[in-house]
Structure formats: C-alpha cells, structure tokens
Amino acid sequence: MAVHDRYVAVNGDHPMTADDDAYVREHFVPATPEAMALMLEGRLPLASYVLRDGTPMVPAAHGELAEIAGGIDRLREWFVAFWEGEEETGAQEWAHYLSGQEVSLRDVNPVRIRQREERIAEAAAALDLLRRDPRDGTGRGMLGEAVDGVLAVPGLDWLLLPMTAYDRLRFGGPTVRELWVDLPRAEFLTPAPPAWPLRTERLVLRPYEPRDAEAFVEAWASEEWSSLLLSRPMNRAEVVEMVRRRTAAASDEFVSLVVEHEGVVVGDSLLHLQGTGMSEGEIGWTVLPQHAGRGFATEAAREVLRLGFEHYGLRRIVANLDARNHRSAALCERLGMRREGDKVADFWSKGRWTSSYDYALLREEWEAALG
Numbered sequence: 001m002a003v004h005d006r007y008v009a010v011n012g013d014h015p016m017t018a019d020d021d022a023y024v025r026e027h028f029v030p031a032t033p034e035a036m037a038l039m040l041e042g043r044l045p046l047a048s049y050v051l052r053d054g055t056p057m058v059p060a061a062h063g064e065l066a067e068i069a070g071g072i073d074r075l076r077e078w079f080v081a082f083w084e085g086e087e088e089t090g091a092q093e094w095a096h097y098l099s100g101q102e103v104s105l106r107d108v109n110p111v112r113i114r115q116r117e118e119r120i121a122e123a124a125a126a127l128d129l130l131r132r133d134p135r136d137g138t139g140r141g142m143l144g145e146a147v148d149g150v151l152a153v154p155g156l157d158w159l160l161l162p163m164t165a166y167d168r169l170r171f172g173g174p175t176v177r178e179l180w181v182d183l184p185r186a187e188f189l190t191p192a193p194p195a196w197p198l199r200t201e202r203l204v205l206r207p208y209e210p211r212d213a214e215a216f217v218e219a220w221a222s223e224e225w226s227s228l229l230l231s232r233p234m235n236r237a238e239v240v241e242m243v244r245r246r247t248a249a250a251s252d253e254f255v256s257l258v259v260e261h262e263g264v265v266v267g268d269s270l271l272h273l274q275g276t277g278m279s280e281g282e283i284g285w286t287v288l289p290q291h292a293g294r295g296f297a298t299e300a301a302r303e304v305l306r307l308g309f310e311h312y313g314l315r316r317i318v319a320n321l322d323a324r325n326h327r328s329a330a331l332c333e334r335l336g337m338r339r340e341g342d343k344v345a346d347f348w349s350k351g352r353w354t355s356s357y358d359y360a361l362l363r364e365e366w367e368a369a370l371g
C-alpha cells in the first residue's frame, strides 16, 4: 500500500485502461518485495506503473543496474558518473530515474537516457532548419539520424517505447515518441507523391496500373533483355504480380512509373527513396526493346531526376548497375552522373560474381548543369 500511495503522490490519480494494463505487462515486470522495500527507502526507482489490480510494475532492468554498479550502495555514484562535468544534470537525471517516471525508453539506463536527450536535441535543431527549408541537407541528415539512427547511433524510433493513454494523462500531453518520432516522420520523412502524371516534351510518366503488365510481358520473357538486371526472365504471371506490387506501392518510397509515348508504353522509370533522412534516391530504368535508341530512357530519367531533386528534395541520386551494362552506363553519363564506384566482382548475380558501377549526382551538380 505504501508503494501505491507514494506512486499516486508522484503521478496523480489517473485511470489505467485494459489496453494500458496489457501494454505494461508486455514491457515491464512486477516489482519484487525486496525491490519495493528499496523503493520506499529511495534507493531504487519507484514503480513505473501500478496495474488495475494494484501490482506495482518496474522496468525489466530495475535491479540489474545495481548489480552492474557493484551494489545498491554504489548505484547513485555509478549513475551520475555518466554526466561527468555536468553534475547538476546528472543529479536531475538521477532524481527523475528514482521517480519511476523514466518510462519512455525501451532500455532504462544512463547510456540510453543520454542518447535520448542527444537525439531529441538533434531532432529539435533539425526541425528548425527544415521548417525554414524542407530541402535543407543538414536538416535532413540530422533528422534522419535523430529518428532512424545511423549505423551504431541508435535513433529515437528504436530507443523509445510507445507509452500509454495513462501516460498522456499523467504527463499532460503527447508521448515523447509522438512528439519526436511520429510527428517529424509525418512532417519530413514521409514522401508525398506529386500530382500525376509528369509530362516531358515527348513522354508521359505516370504510376503503374494493373493493365500495364501486358506491355512488359514480351520483354521480361527475353533472356537477353533481362540478362543484366538482377531478376531472371519472368513469365506472364510473374510480370502481372510485379506490376500489381508496383501499383500498390506507388505512393510510398518506391516510386514506380510507366513511361508512355503517344499513348503507348515504352518503358519504365523507378526512384527508390532511401538513406538518412530520406535524402537519397536510387534511380532505375528500362526501355522496351522495340523503343530503344530514341532517347526515351534519357528523357524520362531527366524528369525523374527533376522529380527527385525538386519535389522530393533529395540531395543525391544514385544508380547502381552491372558493369557489363554499357547502355545503362552510357545513359548515366548522358545524364551527367559521376562514376563514383568501379567495384570488382562485388555482387552475386545469376550464378556468378559480377562487377558493378556506382553512379551519383548531387543536387548542386544537377542545378549547375541546368544553368
């Protein structure tokens, strides 16, 4: 009872729903009697939640940190040492930890607390930059790292738990995750399609539709045409299925466009939005054999570069191709892309190690070339 009273004094008296209970059971564990005694002495954090049946719940690592610290008596010293040179912040973090309200983290420990604070500060600075200019490259990089992480740097999407309706009541507002993952992701990291179709001098580019499968059946059946693509030749059913998937995915980060000339499908153009802060696009293309050699792939790709840089605000667009694909390499060169990588026997394709080229173009290079 004493734990419950202390808990209400800290958190206020707010109702837990059945969903809240289920969430807490999934992410937290019941406090042991020993842990409860230590809570009341202020040596271990107070319960993080109390279930509707009165069970006090704590993070799974509740007692573990004391062991890592070398005993309960050394826990405080061990904890605040992570804020060396910032003792006041360390003391505040310790007090917050003891309150049991440290509930936003998947792993409750000082390393993750520091990472969360760093990533939130980074996200806040990034949002400042991006609200002034949504294409700001530094802002994209910072927001991408803050939300999704970069290699060994974990982002908030990984660090933070979703939390509950009860938390919204006791903390009086949106959860940390809603503020620093969901909102920034919706505002700056979720690509929104432009108004279709796109038009160039001779071509129309529009999202795939199921009826487009027929135009691609013959080309995809050809061993020769598909030889330098990653996929092996496809039969009719496989092409229909590929077109169905491309149709369904048209509005997210896989932009799959059919290219038409005078109402006839002549090929396709792809742009996969990726990378830190969704700031890079990988471009891809095909031209049906009977329409090759007329500059259609080049004209469509120029429009896709414009779409990537202007509409999606990309800072860099890349192309990766089999080094034997001379026509594709020539197309990259025509587009003014720079060959950055000449990789030897680096990827496995269709039964052999094959070499590949990486081409890339930065937005400023593209703008300079336009004049």
Ligand SMILES: CC(C)(COP(=O)(O)OP(=O)(O)OC[C@H]1O[C@@H](n2cnc3c(N)ncnc32)[C@H](O)[C@@H]1OP(=O)(O)O)[C@@H](O)C(=O)NCCC(=O)NCCS
Binding pocket: 225, 226, 228, 229, 285, 286, 287, 288, 291, 292, 293, 294, 295, 296, 297, 298, 299, 320, 321, 322, 325, 327, 328, 330, 331
């Ligand atoms: C890669 C691929 C799209 C290149 O097709 P392409 O026909 O060479 O490219 P384009 O449609 O841009 O046409 C360029 C050719 O048309 C000529 N051309 C004619 N009019 C033109 C114009 N108005 N503008 C530009 N080029 C024109 C160019 O001189 C060039 O011919 P050349 O290579 O003999 O010099 C095509 O080979 C293909 O689909 N291959 C199979 C699938 C594949 O490998 N995809 C790429 C995977 S990385």
